[in-house]
Amino acid sequence: MPAVPDARPRLLYVTDLAYPARGRRYCDEDIDLTARLRAAFDIALCHPRDAAALMDGFDAVVVRNSGPVLHYQEAYDAFRARARALGTRVYNPLHGRGDMAGKQYLLDLTAAGFPVIPTVDRPEHLDRLPAAGSYAVKPKAGADSIGLEFVPYERLAELPYGEILVQPRIDFRYEVSFYFVDDRFQYALSSPDPEQRWVQATYEPTEADLAFARRFLDWNTLDHGIQRVDACRTPEGELLLVELEDLNPYLSLDRVGDDVRARFVSDMTASLYAFLRA
Numbered sequence: 001m002p003a004v005p006d007a008r009p010r011l012l013y014v015t016d017l018a019y020p021a022r023g024r025r026y027c028d029e030d031i032d033l034t035a036r037l038r039a040a041f042d043i044a045l046c047h048p049r050d051a052a053a054l055m056d057g058f059d060a061v062v063v064r065n066s067g068p069v070l071h072y073q074e075a076y077d078a079f080r081a082r083a084r085a086l087g088t089r090v091y092n093p094l095h096g097r098g099d100m101a102g103k104q105y106l107l108d109l110t111a112a113g114f115p116v117i118p119t120v121d122r123p124e125h126l127d128r129l130p131a132a133g134s135y136a137v138k139p140k141a142g143a144d145s146i147g148l149e150f151v152p153y154e155r156l157a158e159l160p161y162g163e164i165l166v167q168p169r170i171d172f173r174y175e176v177s178f179y180f181v182d183d184r185f186q187y188a189l190s191s192p193d194p195e196q197r198w199v200q201a202t203y204e205p206t207e208a209d210l211a212f213a214r215r216f217l218d219w220n221t222l223d224h225g226i227q228r229v230d231a232c233r234t235p236e237g238e239l240l241l242v243e244l245e246d247l248n249p250y251l252s253l254d255r256v257g258d259d260v261r262a263r264f265v266s267d268m269t270a271s272l273y274a275f276l277r278a
Contacts, residue, residue, distance in 0.1 A: 009276055010042045012058040014051045019067040023198025024250050026065035033064070033253065036265045041272070048072055052079040060089040060276060066248045070141050091275055092225030098216075098244035103140045103165055105244060109219070115212065116241040117167045117232070126156055132168035139163055172232035175242065176203050178213040179251060180227045181267040182274075185210060187260050189252055200255045212239045220246060224275040226268070 013034055017027040034043050046054050048066040052075065055061050061083065069076045083090050098105055106119040118129050121140070129135070135156060139147040140163050150169055151159075159166070175191040177200075190203040205213075213229040220227065228249035230242040253261050 008040070008042050009059045009272070010057065011037070011044075011272070012051065012055055012061045013037075013043050013045045014048050014061060014063045015045055015065045016047055016067040017045070019065070021065075021067075021250070023196070024252075026067070026250070029251060029253055030065050033251075033265070037269065040269045048079070049075045051075075052082045055079075055083065055088050056086070058088075060091055060272065062091045062272070063248050065250060069247070070139075073141075089275065091272060092227075092246055093222060093275075096222055096225070096246035097220050098227070098246035100247040103138070106165060106167075106241075109216075109241065114215065114219070114241065115239060117170055119165050119167050121161065121165050123157055123159070123161055126166065129166065129168050132170075134169045136167045136169050138165050138167075140165055170232055170234065170240065172234055172240075175230065175232050176205075176209070176239075177252075178205065178210070178229040178231070179249075179264075180213070180217060180229070181264065182224055182271050183214075183217060184267050185213075186264050186267065187256050189255055198252075200252055202256065209239065216241060216244050220244060222246060224271055224278070226251070 013030070015026060015030040017030065019026050030045070034045060037043055044054075044058070048063075049072050051061060080094055082088070083094065092100065094100070103119075106116060107121055109116040110119045120126060120128055132153075134150045134152055137149050137151055137159060156166060172194060174194065175197065176188055177190075178188045179186045188203040188205045188209070189200040191197050191200050193199055212231065216229050217227060225246065226249060228243075228245040228251070230245065231239045232242050233239055251264075253264065256264075
């Protein structure tokens with residue numbers, strides 16, 4: 001693995017500035033974040049399809065708002081293979097066990113008894129799901145609600161199992177996301193209206209909330225990187241994991257105050273330097 005240079009580290013920052021995300025503007029977040037990171041690093045932005053070809057000239061590759069991998073799966077696979085062959089540092093590191101590796105973690109966490117929305121991928125396991133008015137069916141390789149549909153229980157047996165997951169549709173009060181750099185909690189945001197996921201408000205987590213989120217960070221074993229733990233609050237008050245975002249989580253930095261944003265950039269800078277020295 002290449003040594004960390006004495007000069008300012010050079011970062012290849014991977015983002016899809018033109019991705020039409022619903023309720024979010026990837027370009028605004030990444031333009032602002034890279035502008036702030038330039039105080040400590042030399043940075044070039046590139047599209048995820050170009051990362052494999054360009055990574056040689058940089059000390060690390062930072063994967064940020066690069067959009068759903070399924071839109072460029074072949075290029076992403078080539079990027080991962082080349083990074084491993086060259087020993088290139090990739091942030092977040094490529095051994096993440098959350099969304100970076102697909103949705104298998106939802107099955108693993110369900111089997112391990114974690115507080116997660118119950119998830120199965122076989123018709124013979126449908127009896128493990130609680131009764132619900134309808135069921136969410138999503139592709140294992142999905143992202144950004146692509147391919148998601150809701151079906152009644154009567155249709156579950158006829159689904160094409162193999163590459164899909166099935167979950168009960170949860171009647172939740174609100175969603176909440178917890179944002180971390182390495183193991184350091186940064187902020188939390190809630191989505192009070194279940195129908196408007198990206199209309200968010202500042203959320204003050206309890207110690208129990210943070211303990212919930214940290215269980216999934218500990219399970220994921222990433223020493224460095226940015227993670228977002230998405231959860232929903234049930235009518236009974238329980239938090240259940242919705243997603244563990246460890247590939248390219250949108251940060252909603254425009255929803256937090258200047259002091260929180262500045263602390264996030266400071267902690268991300270420190271994390272990157274520690275990662276480069278590791």
